[in-house]
Amino acid sequence: MGYGSYSHAAHEAITSARASLPRQAVFKQTACHPLMNPSGVRFRESRDSATHPASIGVVFALDVTGSMGEIPDQIARRELPAFMTSLMDCGVRDPQVLFMAVGDAYSDKAPLQVGQFESEAEKMDQWLTWSFLEGRGGALGSESYELALYFAARHTDMDCFRKRGERGYLFMTGDESPYPRVSRQQVKALIGDELDDDLPVEVIIQEVQRSFEPFFLIPDQKRRARCERGWRDLMGDNVICMEDPADTCTVAAGLVALCEGAAADLDALARRLEASGMGRKRLGGVMRALTPFAATRGLAGGWPRVEEAPVPDGTDGGGHHRP
Amino acid sequence: MLTALKCPNCAAPLPPSAETVTVCPYCAHTITGVPAVPWGSRLLREPWAGRAEDSGKQRVVVAGRPYVVLGRLGQGDGCDVFLGRLDARLTEMVALKVLRVADDADLLNREWEMLGRLSSSSARGADFFAGLLPQRVTHGRLVTAGRRDTRANVFRFRSGFHHTLSQVIRAYPKGIDPRAGVWMWKRALEMLGWVHASGYAHAAVIPDHLLLHPRDHGVTLVGWSAATRLGRPLVAGSSRARELYPDAVWRGAPPSPASDLTMLARSLLKALPPSLPSPLAGLLRRCADPTAAGRVDDAWALLEQVTDASRAAFGPPTYVPFHMPPRS
Numbered sequence: 009m010g011y012g013s014y015s016h017a018a019h020e021a022i023t024s025a026r027a028s029l030p031r032q033a034v035f036k037q038t039a040c041h042p043l044m045n046p047s048g049v050r051f052r053e054s055r056d057s058a059t060h061p062a063s064i065g066v067v068f069a070l071d072v073t074g075s076m077g078e079i080p081d082q083i084a085r086r087e088l089p090a091f092m093t094s095l096m097d098c099g100v101r102d103p104q105v106l107f108m109a110v111g112d113a114y115s116d117k118a119p120l121q122v123g124q125f126e127s128e129a130e131k132m133d134q135w136l137t138w139s140f141l142e143g144r145g146g147a148l149g150s151e152s153y154e155l156a157l158y159f160a161a162r163h164t165d166m167d168c169f170r171k172r173g174e175r176g177y178l179f180m181t182g183d184e185s186p187y188p189r190v191s192r193q194q195v196k197a198l199i200g201d202e203l204d205d206d207l208p209v210e211v212i213i214q215e216v217q218r219s220f221e222p223f224f225l226i227p228d229q230k231r232r233a234r235c236e237r238g239w240r241d242l243m244g245d246n247v248i249c250m251e252d253p254a255d256t257c258t259v260a261a262g263l264v265a266l267c268e269g270a271a272a273d274l275d276a277l278a279r280r281l282e283a284s285g286m287g288r289k290r291l292g293g294v295m296r297a298l299t300p301f302a303a304t305r306g307l308a309g310g311w312p313r314v315e316e317a318p319v320p321d322g323t324d325g326g327g328h329h330r331p
Numbered sequence: 332m333l334t335a336l337k338c339p340n341c342a343a344p345l346p347p348s349a350e351t352v353t354v355c356p357y358c359a360h361t362i363t364g365v366p367a368v369p370w371g372s373r374l375l376r377e378p379w380a381g382r383a384e385d386s387g388k389q390r391v392v393v394a395g396r397p398y399v400v401l402g403r404l405g406q407g408d409g410c411d412v413f414l415g416r417l418d419a420r421l422t423e424m425v426a427l428k429v430l431r432v433a434d435d436a437d438l439l440n441r442e443w444e445m446l447g448r449l450s451s452s453s454a455r456g457a458d459f460f461a462g463l464l465p466q467r468v469t470h471g472r473l474v475t476a477g478r479r480d481t482r483a484n485v486f487r488f489r490s491g492f493h494h495t496l497s498q499v500i501r502a503y504p505k506g507i508d509p510r511a512g513v514w515m516w517k518r519a520l521e522m523l524g525w526v527h528a529s530g531y532a533h534a535a536v537i538p539d540h541l542l543l544h545p546r547d548h549g550v551t552l553v554g555w556s557a558a559t560r561l562g563r564p565l566v567a568g569s570s571r572a573r574e575l576y577p578d579a580v581w582r583g584a585p586p587s588p589a590s591d592l593t594m595l596a597r598s599l600l601k602a603l604p605p606s607l608p609s610p611l612a613g614l615l616r617r618c619a620d621p622t623a624a625g626r627v628d629d630a631w632a633l634l635e636q637v638t639d640a641s642r643a644a645f646g647p648p649t650y651v652p653f654h655m656p657p658r659s
Contacts, residue, residue, distance in 0.1 A: 217420060229458050240468070244423035303490030304416070304424050309546075312414065312493035314402025319391055319473070320411050320431035322481030327409040327432035328557075328567035331583030 019089040019129035027085050031077075034084055037140035040118030044109070044138055046159060048200050052106055054125035054166040054176065060102035065125055065166035065176030066095070066264075067220065069108040069156040070139070071183065073116070077141045079181050079227065079253050080109070084136050091257035092129070097280075098261060098270035104166075105132050108159065109139040110182070113152040113194045116142050120155045120198055125166075149234060153186040154209045155194060157222070161215035163199070169219040177267070178220040179260045181253075183231035185238040213242050222246060223263055223301075227253035245304040251293035258286075262298050266307055273307040274298060338362060379420055390418065391427070393483045394471030398427060405495065407539060407554065408569050409435030414488065424488035425468055430481045438556035438567055443470050443484055445531070445558040452529035460525040463551045465489075489542070492551055494655055496538035499602055502656050506604025509611060511653040513641045515543065515602075517634055518550035519595055524630035526552075527588040533558050534565060534586035536594035537572040538601060545653045559586055577621040589628035593621050608644035 026034050054065035070080045083091070095103045109121040123135025160178050168174045190212055192203040216222050224239045224247045226232050232249050239247045250259055262277055264270075271277035278295055286294070302308040340360035354361050381399075389400040397418040404412045409432040417423045430439050450461045466487040473483040496515070499507060519541060526533055533540075533552055540554035557567050564583050568576055575597045580590045596618035607615070614636055617623040627633045641648065 213421075222421075229462060237468075240423060242421075244417055244419065244421040246421050299490050300424070300487070303488065304422060308490045310493075311401075312404055314404055314414050317403040317411070317413075319389060319400060319413065319427075319429050319475055319478070320481060321475075321479040322430045322433045322436075323479060324431045325434075326570070327435045328438060329570045329573070329581070330567055331565050331581065 019092065019133065022130065022133055023085055023089055031081050031141070034081070035137055035139060035141045037138055040121050040140050041138040044121040044123055044135070044140075045118075046120050046122045046163070046199050049122065049159075049163055051163055051165040052122060052124055054104045054106070054164070054168065056102075056167045056171065060104070060127055062168075062172075063102045063104050063125075063127070063166070064100050064168045064174065065164065065220075066100075066103050066105045067108065067160055067164070067176065067178040068105060068260075069110050069153070069160070069178065069180040071111075071151060071153070071181050072109045072139060072141045072143065073111050073151055073184075074143060076181060076183055076227070077143050079256050080107075080136060080139055080141065082254055083257060084133065087254070087257035088133065088136070089129075091261055092132075094258070094261035094284075095264055098265035099268050100264060100270075102127060106164070107132070107136045107139060108156050109141070110151060110153055110156045110180070111142050112144065112150070113155060113187075113191070113198065114148075116144050118142055119152045119194075120159065122159060122163075125164075149184055150187050151182060151184045152194070153180060153182055153184075153224075154190045154212055155198065156180060157186075157209070157212045157216050158190045158195065158207070159199065160220060160222075161212055161218070162201070164219065166219060175217075175219055175221045177260075177264055178216065178222040179225055179256075179263075180222070181225045181227065181256060183227060183235055185235050186242075210242065221267060223248055223260070225250060225256060225259060227256070245301045248297050248301060250297045252290070255290065255294050255297065258294050259297050262294060263301065266298070266302055266305060271307075273309065274302040275309065379418075381418060385416075385418070389475065391415075391429075391473050391475040391483075393427065393473045393485050394469045396469055396485075398425065398485070400427070405497075405539065406431075408432070408571060409438060409556075415485075423468065424490075426465075426486045426488050427473075428484045428486065429473055430483065433481075435556075435567075436482055439470070439482055439484055441566065442554075442556035442558075443467065445555050449526065449529055449531060449555075449558075452525075454525055454528040454530075456521075456525045457529075460522055463522060465553055465555070489551070491544045491547060492542040492549065494543050494545065496541040496543060496598060496602055499543060499655065500538055503602070507602050508651065508653065509603055509607050510641075510645055510651045512599055512603045513611070513637065513645075514548040514653075515541070515550055516595070516599055516637050518548065519552070520592075520630045520634045520637065522550065522552055523588070523591050523595065524634065526558075527561070527591070527630055530561055531558055532561055532586040532588060533591050534580075535569055536591050536598060537569055537575050538598045539569070539572070541598060545655055548650075548653070557586075561585070561587065579621075587628070588630060589621065589626075592618055592628060592630060592633060610640040610643040614640045 056063050104125040104127050106125045107123040111119040113119040118140050126132040166176050186209050189206040192206050195201050226249045299308050385399045391398050398415040399418050401414045410428045411431050413427045415425050415427045468485040470484040473481050534557040535554050542551050562585050575594045577590050577593050596615050617626045
């Protein structure tokens with residue numbers, strides 16, 4: 009897979025034509041599309057070709073439960089064309105995008121749906137809109153994000169990694185925590201793999217980092233409280249708290265730009281986005297979302313001044329005045 | 332669970348491979364029908380050897396999480412604050428507040444609890460202001476090689492808020508531009524207004540605890556260990572900033588919105604030049620004096636007065652860049 013070519017104009021035409029359609033008219037699936045069923049899939053492959061000699065795999069694992077379903081909807085209606093162009097602006101010449109839909113394995117009929125890596129506008133869009141937005145999700149504050157991570161870690165094979173040792177990118181959207189373990193029963197039932205035991209989610213996050221730079225995107229500040237800390241304990245500053253779910257694609261493209269060095273630092277990225285016509289308010293939100301990650305990479309305008317000093321051992325006297 | 336797939340001929344572990352047919356590197360046996368997961372978890376994970384630039388740096392473990400210490404940001408009465416990062420590939424930048432004076436251990440715990448309660452406040456503006464509070468990561472025992480254990484609170488590092496008002500005061504011995512003083516005052520009042528509306532007083536509004544974002548004109552408060560519910564007596568005061576406390580509070584009276592505003596005004600007076608435009612000077616002096624007649628003790632009401640005084644002194648608000656001098 010992944011042999012098509014990307015055309016902004018073609019994609020723009022598809023998305024703008026459906027801007028006013030109801031969600032059910034864009035996402036028509038009422039069950040998991042047979043071609044997106046992960047059962048028995050050995051590998052989803054992202055391959056170099058004559059027209060795409062430097063492919064880089066980009067996985068979008070989109071939470072489709074409850075209100076999170078708005079993100080795939082927005083991507084399908086508006087964002088994808090701009091995302092692909094900005095990826096290419098970021099120096100990713102041959103992005104190949106795979107969409108996954110993530111739900112809850114305890115309550116959904118199709119908790120994991122997996123497309124193919126595609127370079128071509130129509131195909132990419134087709135996989136996205138073949139996603140079944142089941143929209144139920146779990147009741148316990150968790151969704152089966154760990155299954156998507158498991159699939160990305162063990163069932164993708166990308167030339168960027170295999171031939172060039174470069175990691176692909178994995179963007180997962182969500183507003184809940186993952187389950188603490190990848191269930192062997194669920195893996196068996198949904199994908200078909202035999203595991204000897206459940207896998208702790210920490211293990212699968214380490215595995216996925218081998219071939220991907222993973223990011224978890226939280227859609228807005230309101231939904232941050234219920235899942236941010238848990239994800240940060242797993243993924244640190246690669247957890248990105250956005251201010252508006254509509255920024256998903258811009259934020260993802262910005263992350264790629266910072267990682268690939270296509271933007272020298274956060275300020276350079278801001279100038280580029282401003283030049284592309286982004287309004288100040290939205291630009292501010294995108295920059296605030298990206299700042300912690302950029303700071304971790306030393307790309308957010310320097311560090312505070314520090315002095316060399318040993319960590320104290322708690323044996324000093326003095327301290328506070330106690331009335 | 333974590334064992335690699337083995338060669339059926341010689342039992343050697345097979346290397347990671349996506350091929351369905353592979354050759355054992357040890358006995359050259361050809362293996363067909365390698366299952367879809369042709370390697371075990373152990374081979375999929377690369378052992379973490381640390382960042383090259385972190386070699387030789389101090390390492391600590393707080394509540395079981397390993398951190399690299401990048402340097403000291405500052406010192407308070409009972410704690411030292413360090414910049415650090417989680418020692419992992421997917422890292423998190425943090426500020427580690429490490430106990431230096433064992434007697435102040437209770438204050439470290441208080442700070443943790445107070446921030447927990449405040450961050451779940453539902454007072455108006457909570458979405459925004461709770462995000463400005465120090466974000467808690469972990470706390471507990473700090474272990475470091477060759478030294479006694481102590482305790483620490485770990486917070487997320489906030490990029491951009493790199494200077495305390497104390498550092499600003501040292502960098503500008505003749506005083507800062509009064510227009511910069513206005514935004515510092517207003518931003519601090521907004522934050523304090525929310526804290527008071529949530530039912531708490533900060534009780535230690537001193538220059539060391541005011542963190543500034545010079546470019547974005549942001550202000551946030553750190554040092555929450557003396558924060559109290561309104562009406563409760565002062566728990567502890569900063570000996571190095573005695574002159575900023577109203578006398579009654581220093582002696583143990585309950586910190587209040589009024590005492591927070593007094594301490595804020597006294598802190599700003601230290602940063603501003605002696606001669607100020609008169610509307611501003613008068614307002615600041617009234618706020619700094621707990622007994623002054625006609626002073627306003629509500630942060631959001633005072634905010635309006637500051638806006639009016641600033642307009643009277645400087646005209647309509649404009650963005651005036653503020654920079655810290657290099658090497659300050």
